[in-house]
Amino acid sequence: MSRTARIFAGLFVGLIFIAALFPSLLAPGDPLAVNPSEAFQTPSLQHPFGTDESGRDVYTRVVHGTADSLTIGLAATALGMGIAILLGVMTAFGPRWIDSMILRLLEVLYAIPALLMALLIIAFTGPGTTPAIIAVGLSTAPGYSRLIRTHLRTLVNSEMFDAATVLGHSRWHKIRNHLIPNTLSTLLALITLGIGQAVIWASALSFLGLGTPPPAPEWGAMLANGRTYLHFAWWLTVFPGAAIVTIAAGATLLGRTATRSRI
Amino acid sequence: MNTPAVEIQNLSVTFTGPDKTRVEAVKNISLTLTRGKALGIVGESGSGKSVTARSLLGLTGGHVTADTLNILGTDATRLTEKQWRAIRGTKVAMILQDALNSLDPLRPIHREIADALPGSRKHRKRAAVEALHAVEMPAPILRADQRSPELSGGMRQRALIAQAMIKNPAVVVADEATTALDTRLTRMVLDQLAELKDRGIAFAMISHDLAQIAQVADDIIVMRHGEIVESGPTKQLLSDPQHDYTKQLLAAIPRGVARFAPLSQVATFDDTTATFENFKDPVDVREPSDISAIEVHGLSKAFGDHAAVFGVSLSVPQGSTLGLVGESGSGKTTTARMILGLERPDQGSVRIFGQHFAPAKESERRDLRDRLGAIYQDPLASFDPRYTTSQILINALSDGTTSRSRQYLKRARELLDLVELNSSLLSRSPRELSGGQRQRLAIARALAPTPDILVLDEPVSALDVSVQATVLDLLDRLQLETRTSYLFITHDLAVVEHMSDRIAVMTQGELVETGTAQQIMHAPSHPYTQQLIAAAPDWNP
């Protein structure tokens, strides 16, 4: 990873985190303040991203939406990861039959399209942010599980592990000294990669009207809302969409570089 | 015939690194290849021998300058890529070292061999089969349709030769064509290469192994750091080497060198910070012991329906070395893993100093583990990539409880001393160390719990000759000083002869013969052993 790339990545992350933690630094306004008389303003100096149908400042909403969208992404990924790690560890260390059983299970989960699973989950949780998180989390878990499983297996069968065994190190020491630390970096990369996808999935659910309800400035919801005025007020669709793409792409790039630099 | 096929004057090849640094891989070397003669280019890693070889095909990938670069009459100093392609394969061909990826694993070998030929696919395939036949490929028609992963190492190497010869070129360059091959295969390939000369081909053989080059080459040039240090007719160069480096290389070859006789007299060329004063002319002070450090009985292991090891019994007397030789797939590594308790045997048992070791629960034998250490072919893979030298050692010294605590630092330094490594390396990551240094570090770690036994699985096969020499000497010294017992596993007869008191020979999972080094090397009784010994290069410095 070249120095310039590092710098860009750093700036990117920094910006995202400021937007997520202290949005008011970047956009002092109130993302929920409506003002019908100001509705549908085209982008201008005053409203860099224009205003929406209720006269809310789109820029402010996009910035303040970072937290929501990111939280959903993080939470969903965390959930997916949690399950994945659990399954992964069980397959890697558990007896053969558990391994094969879980593999089957994963295959099943794999065979059900992610969105179908999400829809099913939402069908009995009802729409909303938390259901969206759960849905996305669960539907991304199988993918992670496979990766983690293979990763752990390679580690457990590595010469590094053998060497420790020969030196008479206890199972726990091997896990603590080698397995966990060497897995963390992989997980980190996976998570960054995952967040991007999670954000997209969540926004897709919002698009179908099953995610975070308005007026919360969640990007997907904003998009779903703005697409009605596609022909009339393009800025309502373009900017939140761009935000999603940026964060998803950014996260992926970070993840990739992380994986690269680790190997 | 006497006009040189290839003539090179003051060839230099330079590479430009990503950060604009220019590296001169080859510095004004000159050489000539003559029809019907073989030139051997010997050198260790980084000597620039491969780059030199590739400059004959315009495939260096670097910037090439030469006063003369004459290939079969054409001046190759300024050829276009297109013109080079006309030369490659047709006039000059290259035989690559056998690696899984030297042949595209996704294509049948007949296409890998013949896709450069004109004509219909049918015609090309026939040509490929013929070529395979010419290199004595068993069942060439069948093999032609298979892909490299389905072939044995020997078959692949044959295919690679066939590939080079398919357009019967006038010049052939063999780059490490015999490296990583088992003894008998090496012999076979060397014979085939030797034939090339008889077919009037101008032949260049690149290798790090002087012994093998000596089998084929009429003239030899010795390269180091991109320069030719010495060159001359094979006999002369071997019998009366001028340059110290050449001497060192020759001395480093363990073949026929007496047990414990040092292989590395001259330290100046070694890449380690070794000091050899304490190991000038050692004496074997060991008195034979009747305690057996390792006692293996009827060990068997099968993977699926394939029996990897079958009924192996052996014992290693305390303080002595048992050499375990065999070709790849003979089951020696599996045996080692079972002895180390990394693989659970299907049958049989392992005893360490009379105590039951395997098969057993890990918890039951943990205390025995302190008496047992292991060294692998690729030390790097056995280190945690995140650890520095000191962390590796501390982790080992503390039984894995810590990798930081300073209380072990003193001991860590002592270990480095023991393996002749400078303690300035403590803060380094193993990745920054040279091959030799890594192997020493691996040994140091293995010695941390002061074991009485070391199981060494191909500990030197990845190393350059001179480095191998220093490591072997180190091992010898340690044995004399600590009376550690070795189980020394290798495919290299020369090494095993030099290192072992007794030798056990394995093939196809079975142990066919055991005896003193003398017996095995000079009076083998089992036919397989006889073949093996016969195949070894019959050459002494």
Add this chain to the structure above:
Amino acid sequence: MRMASWLARRVGAAAFLLWVVATVIFIAIRMIPGDPAEAIMGGPGSQASAEALETAREQYHLNEPILVQYVLYLGQLITGDLGTSYAQQRPVAQIMAEMLPATLQLTLISLAIAWLIAFLMAAIAARSSRLGQAMGTVIEVVAAAVPHFWLGAMLIIIFSTWLGWLPAVDTGTVQGIILPALTLAIPLAGFLAQLMRDSLVTAMSSPFALAARARGASEGQVFFRHGFRHAALPALNLTGWAVATSISGAVVVEEVFARPGLGRSLLGAVLSRDMPMVTGIALFSALIYMVVMLLVEAVEAIINPAAARGHDV
């Protein structure tokens, strides 16, 4: 005969898989709140009378104990009967038969496009400078990060509203499928390209590539004889996943472009608690997934029989 046993094992696994999926769906759907009978009568909005609800329950065995229902349900499935859609009161199989072609057409075409784009991207990026490489990465990653519905909307705006080149909705013509297919293909292409390029670069710098050059092959020949296959393999492995994703994507794309298809039916079915439909589609997409996986294995066996025979490459 090894072939036969291989097939047998596969079919067995497939059957098992279908069974589990069916069960999972069955449980999931029974956990959904709301009276199925109402769903049958078209949701509470239909103000169906008590008698009507009762008859519905009778008709769909909703009064039986859950286990009986489960057995009946499995029995039906085994006989290939997917039941009757609550919403449309027609055999699910029939509805899906009507919907399938559209979705299949969409997914297959977009898969093809995705492959094409991905390969071109990979090829160009792999042969270009370090900067080009970096650019390539960014393009791929961005492509992979574009949400379907947004991309779809943008494409409509640009090609339909502004330029007026392509229809915004399915017109049954060839032009009608271009935008939907692209919408589905571009993000997928992003993913595939990333994989392809990585293995393409490794392939082009591996010894066998050197060997090929050494026997006089031109860069182009090396690229097509060696690079291509190696680039294809990992992407091929992902095809099963890709198809599954495409089906998910189809839900959105068919919604945006007003295309009939399984995706749209699925969304509707889930929202209207149309259990037989949901089950049918779920099972079906699982089936598709497995069929695709079989095909992939077959193709891999052609490109790379060694791997198929269990050697490692």
Add this chain to the structure above:
Amino acid sequence: MPKLSSHLKILATAVIGGLALAGCGNTDSADGEATGEPQSGGTLTYASGDAEPDCLDPHYGGNYPQGLIATQYLETLFTKDEDGETIPWLADTSEVSDDGLTHTISVTDGITFHDGTPLTSEAIKANIEHLQDPETASSTGFLAVEKVEEIEIVDELTADLHLSAPDNALEESLSMHWTAIQSPEALDRDVQENCADPVGTGPFMVDSWEREQQINLVRNDDYVLPVESDRENAQAYLEGITWRMIPEAATRYAALQSGEVDVIDNAQPDTIQSAEDANIGHLDAPRPGASNRLELNSSQAPFDDAAVREAFMRSVDVDGGIEALYFDTAPRSHSLLSSVEPLGYSDDSLFSQDVEQANELLDEAGWTERDDDDVRMKDGERLEIVMPVSTNQSVPAEQSLFEQFQAQASEVGFDMQINLLDLSSWYAELSEHNYDLVSAPYTKVGPSVLRILYHSDSIEPAPSGYFANNAQVDIPELDETLVQAEETTDEDERAELYEQAQQTVLEGYYVLPLYDQQNHFLYSAEVQNMGETSAIAAPEYYNVWLDQ
């Protein structure tokens, strides 16, 4: 005294000149009017934003989308003229007995259904019985003919409808397509068959139904116009209509722009506005019956207190929101009834925004404390109001309007929660009374809709749990008034009573009227003569032709 609605055909024929046939919406684009001679031929493609109907027979269930399409192939006994007057259509004459308990209807002679069955009094009997048969699972039509106890065939063309109580809204009820007349033969088929291919007398007939894709209607070449007109041949100009479902509003409009479809419904306000420049025609046909309004659940805190209800209404800026979101496509309503209902009564004094007053009202009502989020409290209770919104029934603009209310109401200390739900969960929420505030459109021709919406009986849920009186207005006097209004035979008294009723409801702050039930159609320049609509304000294509 004049008997209510004992029409003679002449009444109707008078208005059958040129296009003005039924009540027609206002077309604010020149393209609506015919330019040049009508041409026969061509198939019109219609794109609907509604969910695809489960059943093409509007008797089954009975929602607006069904009415929209049924208008093309089914006809009703009665309809409305452009002044909102009820006139016979398939019916020829219609008499009401003095006690108002018997309604005698005769059908026009010489009309046949698409399946060749002639139209007779049997059809009246068959259809009303079909509506009342639980198997049919009818809701809207079912309620409309509630009072019909028995149908007695008098002669081939005449039937007597015996009512349980006088119902002066019966003709209006029978002018809705949810009670449209279908071939008795066809009705004998099982429900699903009839759903797929209902058989009527209309100018078009159902040809095929490609589910989730399109419904193909073809011209009925044997069509007979039940009333006289100056049309030389009675057939429709169009060869057929392709009825497509395009739920995505933006896509739908794009399709219209790029000429893939000729007419779209559920047009978004912004597109309506830009349509004018794009040379696209606009038909605004507000739905009859109730206006689009917020109903405040008076059965539970906090809206059981009239003051709090008023406070809420005063706190929100309806006019501003409508202006911003609807681009003057939707005039503000201050009435319970649609602007097309002659008997509608409105009072704009009640609903002007006044934040100050809102705050005062709440203070007086005892909601004085505030919590950390600045939400008002009263003895520990937060001032929370929940609003379930059906995403199927509220267009985005409307949802945005509610969001604005949410923000504005919070200014005076309401904590208003909007729950976006799919239709069935929405119904579920209502039936479980999990709402303080709701917008539930209800379309029925005539002011009698008021009884359905505000009579205390309508608090009693139907078997499915649905009930129409969402405001849960429970005033005995009001009930009385509404019943009387429906039973009186005197036109003026009827108007009188309905005005009373509306006043009571409005002044009780049970309901916040917003605008008419929006029903906007956009059509391309090729479409000529667009504008006629049925009694339920569904566009008719009988006189429409394509200028190719």
